[in-house]
Amino acid sequence: MLKGKHLIDLNEFTTDEVDEILELADKMVKNPLDYCEIAKGRILATLFFEPSTRTRLSFEAAMLRLGGQIIGFSSPDASSTSKGESLSDTLRTVAAYADIIAMRHPKEGAPRLGAKFIDAPIINAGDGGHQHPTQTLTDMLTIKSIKGTVSGLTIGVCGDLKFGRTVHSLIKAFSRYPGNKFILISPQELKIPQYIKTQVLEKNNIEFIETEKIDEVMGDLDILYMTRVQKERFFNEEDYIRLKDSYILDRDKMAMAKEDMIVLHPLPRVNEISYEVDEDERACYFKQVEYGMYARMALIAKLLGVDK
Numbered sequence: 001m002l003k004g005k006h007l008i009d010l011n012e013f014t015t016d017e018v019d020e021i022l023e024l025a026d027k028m029v030k031n032p033l034d035y036c037e038i039a040k041g042r043i044l045a046t047l048f049f050e051p052s053t054r055t056r057l058s059f060e061a062a063m064l065r066l067g068g069q070i071i072g073f074s075s076p077d078a079s080s081t082s083k084g085e086s087l088s089d090t091l092r093t094v095a096a097y098a099d100i101i102a103m104r105h106p107k108e109g110a111p112r113l114g115a116k117f118i119d120a121p122i123i124n125a126g127d128g129g130h131q132h133p134t135q136t137l138t139d140m141l142t143i144k145s146i147k148g149t150v151s152g153l154t155i156g157v158c159g160d161l162k163f164g165r166t167v168h169s170l171i172k173a174f175s176r177y178p179g180n181k182f183i184l185i186s187p188q189e190l191k192i193p194q195y196i197k198t199q200v201l202e203k204n205n206i207e208f209i210e211t212e213k214i215d216e217v218m219g220d221l222d223i224l225y226m227t228r229v230q231k232e233r234f235f236n237e238e239d240y241i242r243l244k245d246s247y248i249l250d251r252d253k254m255a256m257a258k259e260d261m262i263v264l265h266p267l268p269r270v271n272e273i274s275y276e277v278d279e280d281e282r283a284c285y286f287k288q289v290e291y292g293m294y295a296r297m298a299l300i301a302k303l304l305g306v307d308k
């Protein structure tokens with residue numbers, strides 16, 4: 001039963017609960033109008049203390065498509081946070097107006113802290129370099145819809161594996177499904193954090209390798225999950241400039257991949273996927289954007305308990 005729960009880390013939901021959300025999302029993809037009034041009279045608040053295009057707008061589109069309404073802010077400068085109000089006071093206030101809250105915050109752990117102060121479900125829409133569970137629901141729905149399964153896959157994740165919160169959530173979630181293997185492609189400086197290796201991959205006996213060379217593994221992949229080097233989390237500009245173009249997926253690299261491999265990217269992209277790749281039918285990142293809205297529709301419906 002998901003009604004009333006917070007979503008801070010997707011692995012705090014059972015795999016049955018995650019599968020339930022994905023099944024509902026799949027029904028919503030097929031028959032969206034069947035669900036266009038189920039959240040009537042309910043309000044979603046989107047509190048974004050960090051910039052966003054997809055996550056905030058897909059949450060808002062999701063709520064509107066369910067027949068609900070939205071309030072919120074897209075920057076802390078547009079809220080009383082800029083006058084020094086604490087996160088707990090902001091959340092207590094918003095919880096008096098809204099039935100459910102989606103929050104993005106630069107501080108890791110902020111959504112978990114916030115959940116202590118309010119009863120309304122709070123959804124982590126990205127906390128610092130930590131987790132991004134609704135991106136992972138998006139990724140799972142995309143992969144399930146295109147590949148027909150979330151198990152038995154060789155998943156390459158490439159780019160900034162250190163600061164990329166989408167990657168951390170993705171690895172945690174896919175480690176719970178049988179037969180998945182990971183190929184972790186990054187420069188030395190942007191390797192996956194040690195806790196993901198020890199507490200997730202090694203603890204669950206998940207097969208994985210780390211490499212710096214994308215060309216050598218392209219042919220092995222079922223999924224290539226590209227990521228942007230996270231400029232906003234670097235301590236100095238010099239390191240960012242040195243590392244930002246470590247990997248650029250282009251037509252030549254795509255020629256090395258399987259015919260049914262798919263390329264995903266949480267977006268925004270900067271330079272890491274050439275625009276020429278967009279024409280390849282294996283480039284699925286804009287389909288992924290659309291699935292993100294349906295994943296969030298299903299999540300909102302489940303947490304509000306208005307699913308049917």
Ligand code: CP
Nearest residue numbers: 052053054055266267
């Ligand atoms: N994928 C993602 O989180 O995109 P935004 O930063 O635009 O929300």
